[in-house]
Amino acid sequence: MDDITVAVLGTGGIGRRTLELSTHKEWLTPVAACDRHGIAVDHEGLDVTELLDATEGNIASGDGGAGDPVTDGGTAIKQSGAGEGVAASVQGDSTTTPIDDVIAESGLIDAVLMALPNLEHDFIPRVADRFVGAGYDGVLIDVLKRSRVIGLLDEREEQLVDSGITFVCGAGATPGFLTGGAALAAQSFVDVESIDIRWGVGLKSGYEDNRGTVREDIAHLDGYDIETAREMTDAEIEAVIDDHDGVLEFTDMEHADDVLLERAGICDADDVSVGGVLDVRNDEKPTTTTVSVTGTTFDGERATNTFQLGDATSMAANVNGPAIGYLKTGVRMNRNGVYGVFGPAELLPGF
Amino acid sequence: MDDITVAVLGTGGIGRRTLELSTHKEWLTPVAACDRHGIAVDHEGLDVTELLDATEGNIASGDGGAGDPVTDGGTAIKQSGAGEGVAASVQGDSTTTPIDDVIAESGLIDAVLMALPNLEHDFIPRVADRFVGAGYDGVLIDVLKRSRVIGLLDEREEQLVDSGITFVCGAGATPGFLTGGAALAAQSFVDVESIDIRWGVGLKSGYEDNRGTVREDIAHLDGYDIETAREMTDAEIEAVIDDHDGVLEFTDMEHADDVLLERAGICDADDVSVGGVLDVRNDEKPTTTTVSVTGTTFDGERATNTFQLGDATSMAANVNGPAIGYLKTGVRMNRNGVYGVFGPAELLPGF
Numbered sequence: 125m126d127d128i129t130v131a132v133l134g135t136g137g138i139g140r141r142t143l144e145l146s147t148h149k150e151w152l153t154p155v156a157a158c159d160r161h162g163i164a165v166d167h168e169g170l171d172v173t174e175l176l177d178a179t180e181g182n183i184a185s186g187d188g189g190a191g192d193p194v195t196d197g198g199t200a201i202k203q204s205g206a207g208e209g210v211a212a213s214v215q216g217d218s219t220t221t222p223i224d225d226v227i228a229e230s231g232l233i234d235a236v237l238m239a240l241p242n243l244e245h246d247f248i249p250r251v252a253d254r255f256v257g258a259g260y261d262g263v264l265i266d267v268l269k270r271s272r273v274i275g276l277l278d279e280r281e282e283q284l285v286d287s288g289i290t291f292v293c294g295a296g297a298t299p300g301f302l303t304g305g306a307a308l309a310a311q312s313f314v315d316v317e318s319i320d321i322r323w324g325v326g327l328k329s330g331y332e333d334n335r336g337t338v339r340e341d342i343a344h345l346d347g348y349d350i351e352t353a354r355e356m357t358d359a360e361i362e363a364v365i366d367d368h369d370g371v372l373e374f375t376d377m378e379h380a381d382d383v384l385l386e387r388a389g390i391c392d393a394d395d396v397s398v399g400g401v402l403d404v405r406n407d408e409k410p411t412t413t414t415v416s417v418t419g420t421t422f423d424g425e426r427a428t429n430t431f432q433l434g435d436a437t438s439m440a441a442n443v444n445g446p447a448i449g450y451l452k453t454g455v456r457m458n459r460n461g462v463y464g465v466f467g468p469a470e471l472l473p474g475f
Numbered sequence: 476m477d478d479i480t481v482a483v484l485g486t487g488g489i490g491r492r493t494l495e496l497s498t499h500k501e502w503l504t505p506v507a508a509c510d511r512h513g514i515a516v517d518h519e520g521l522d523v524t525e526l527l528d529a530t531e532g533n534i535a536s537g538d539g540g541a542g543d544p545v546t547d548g549g550t551a552i553k554q555s556g557a558g559e560g561v562a563a564s565v566q567g568d569s570t571t572t573p574i575d576d577v578i579a580e581s582g583l584i585d586a587v588l589m590a591l592p593n594l595e596h597d598f599i600p601r602v603a604d605r606f607v608g609a610g611y612d613g614v615l616i617d618v619l620k621r622s623r624v625i626g627l628l629d630e631r632e633e634q635l636v637d638s639g640i641t642f643v644c645g646a647g648a649t650p651g652f653l654t655g656g657a658a659l660a661a662q663s664f665v666d667v668e669s670i671d672i673r674w675g676v677g678l679k680s681g682y683e684d685n686r687g688t689v690r691e692d693i694a695h696l697d698g699y700d701i702e703t704a705r706e707m708t709d710a711e712i713e714a715v716i717d718d719h720d721g722v723l724e725f726t727d728m729e730h731a732d733d734v735l736l737e738r739a740g741i742c743d744a745d746d747v748s749v750g751g752v753l754d755v756r757n758d759e760k761p762t763t764t765t766v767s768v769t770g771t772t773f774d775g776e777r778a779t780n781t782f783q784l785g786d787a788t789s790m791a792a793n794v795n796g797p798a799i800g801y802l803k804t805g806v807r808m809n810r811n812g813v814y815g816v817f818g819p820a821e822l823l824p825g826f
Contacts, residue, residue: 145773148665304659304824305782311652311797312788314499421792422496427785431656434778437663441772446662452825462811472823473655474803 128455129167131156131226131233133251135179135210136336138267138296139239141444143172149448156229158222161209165229171213178213223251227258234458235263235451249276252284252291261288263454267296267447269340271380271393277465284465290458291465292450297439298323298398299381300468301446305415305431306381307390307469312429313419316391320418321381323400324411325439331404335361341402344377370405384467390475409435413442479806480518482507482577482584484602486530486561487687489618489647490590492795494523500799507580509573512560516580529567530560574602578609585809586614586802600627603635603642612639614805618647618798620691622731622744628816635816641809642816643801648790649674649749650732651819652797656766656782657732658741658820663780664770667742671769672732674751675762676790682755689716692753695728721756735818741826760786764793 128151132139135157146152153169159179164170211218219225226236236255238248248266255264277293284291294300298321306319327334335358342364343353356364365372377400382393401410415431433442446468453471479502483490486508497503504520510530515521562569570576577587587606589599599617606615628644635642645651649672657670678685686709693715694704707715716723728751733744754761766782784793797819804822 141773145665148773301659301662304662308652308655308659308823309782311655311800312784312792313796314496421788422492422499422795423789423791425787425789425792427787429785429788430781430783431660432781432783433663434780436776436778437772437780438774438776440774441663441776444773445664446824449662449824449826453823456825457811460808460811460813468824472659472804473797473800473819474807475800 127151127153128234128452129153129155129232130451131158131229131236132239133158133223133226133236134239135159135175136239137334137440138443138447139237140176140179141440142237142239142447143170143175145444145448147172151452152448155233156226157210158219158226159209160222162211162216162218163222163225164210164213164216165225167232175210175213175216178216179209223254227254227260230255230258230260230262233262234455235265236260237447237451238264238266240266245270245273246276248273249280252277252280252289256280256283256287256289259287261458263290263292263451263458265292265295265447265451265454267300267443268294269296269299269379271378271383274380274383274387274467281465285463288458288463290454290463292454292468292471293465294380294384294467295447295450296443297446298379299384300450301442302413302415302431303381303384303468304446304472306385306396306417307388307472307475309415309417309429309431310390310419310475311473312421312427313417314422316417316419317395318416318418319381319385319391319396320416321379321396321398322411322416323413324403324409324435325400326403326407326409328403328405328407338365338372338402338404341372341374344374345372365404370403371410372402372404373399374402375399380467385469387467388469388472388475390469478502478504479585479803480504480506480583481802482509482580482587483590484509484574484577484587485590486510486526487590488685488791489794489798490588491527491530492791493588493590493798494521494526496795496799498523502803503799506584507577508561509570509577510560511573513562513567513569514573514576515561515567516576518583526561526567529562574605578606578611581606581609581611581613584611584613585806586616587611588798588802589615589617591617596621596624597627599624600631603628603631603640607631607634607638607640610638612809614641614643614802614809616643616646616798616802616805618651618794619645620647620650620730622729622734625731625734625738625818632816636814639809639812639814641805641814643805643819643822644816645731645735645818646798646801647794648797649730650735651801652793653764653766653782654732654735654819655797655823657736657747657768658739658823658826660766660768660780660782661741661770661826662824663772663778664768665773667768667770668746669767669769670732670736670742670747671767672730672747672749673762673767674764675754675760675786676751677754677758677760679754679756679758686712689723689753689755692723692725695725696723716755721754722761723753723755724750725753726750731818735820738818739820739823739826741820
């Protein structure tokens, strides 16, 4: 009854870690995984160790960064260090239509985790359309980052409800975990004046595996956007890093925490700011990841509540743990007949 | 559709503050309130200002402490400084059966907040029985503290489900708000080794209004229990406070955070500890309220995540804000046909 079967779209960093985390969760059985090389399906449960070996070169994202290898014919993404992919697994089959192949199995899948965080903005909404078209009626969950994607999903709310799909969006670290922390911390207040999300990541030992993430982060710097960052050569990326002595600081990032907190009625999107510090040359976090929520209580006091992550927790743990947690809640909602689009802050106490 | 009507049982500190908070929440309309003096009902919405005036002397609990005046014929509770109660309100009627009178109106009530935190252990379960008996099919929510009450509610799960009741238990500060913080902070980890909840409260200016709370807290000190604390005279209570120079420190309190976190699958109840420091003679909090969750991530790192409340947030804000938040989630669940007994940690992402 409480067991959940999951399909994982993408075998970059997030997809692989979802598979790995599933081995810690008795209730979660990965039954399908795909990347642009192929698809693996086993309704009794995939051999995770074998799949992790087969997709080892695919870690191109440490926190859900760019470079995921899933495409559906034409949506090719730059990727460094790609391995042989799912098709190299004994269980896997080579295919040119990996997502369609997962959709064909979707009647036996409770939840689909779209580990495709940094593709074109409309990629995930378009994948959702294809699941709707195939009559899927389970959970779709993503770890997207950009605010503008939420609107594209909202436009699809009616079709998702009609299909019986529960779509949980922005369920990684930020948005996701830290959005949830903000929504909970807001409960002391009747008026929230500001929510400040500030993350720290140290990447030295993981840099080679996280080039995609660094590229995506550069897109948030002044003078860059997703398109320009995507076109940069590795040498150009290195040059930007050198210019900053290995430490990239970000302010006012376009992360969907803002619209997801507004959706939940907690504050205006404009009251939310997201920033962080990425140190490419040290493993130590350059700053402690902290969510600060400032507001006024019903009895007129102004205060700040905080939610803080231990410095030893990796970006990976803080993306994938919450994603699996929100997935579990999404499946419970779906089984109770609750359909539509939901952000992480809507799965917490109301405001 | 999103509007919620609420009945409040009890006009001690928590009940009064629920009424006050409702004036900050457009979606929440209090339509009934009762205490041992009487009942007030208005399906268009109670006159909160008038009710607060009429029940002013009833604040006997600052964080949901003892001394709530609701009884149902025989369950008299010691209370200092009781006012004239609901019956003194122009809208209110004197009654000897206040809870039954609310139950009679329950067809028009979406949620019932039982602001009765410190009565006998089986009082809230028995009130639930009476709502079941009357065919109520909405939300019941309480701000109880003691672990042992949860078992009494679990025994009633089947009747509650059959009745279509969604029961949210332990939805104040601790358990409640801080339980939720712990459940969320746990999401970084695959194994949680300890959860430490430590609260600080400064009471100087509110002492007279919070004698009931102090009495209930004394029941947690070594050598005392609920029964002995209830029998103490005010002079005996003062003597204990003097012995401690006004600062009472508590360890290993029986607060239901432990069983509620175990229910949600986050850790064993034994891994949870609750303690705090109450300074009766200062308004400043003697320690910052902090939840610390220590665990191991899927990638083998040990770390501690924290959830911390600003020192200026009052006990009142941290009990009543979350209670109203959990109430909203409970009503959404109830309207979606989700019935049974739920703790705060079960309304957050799964684990």
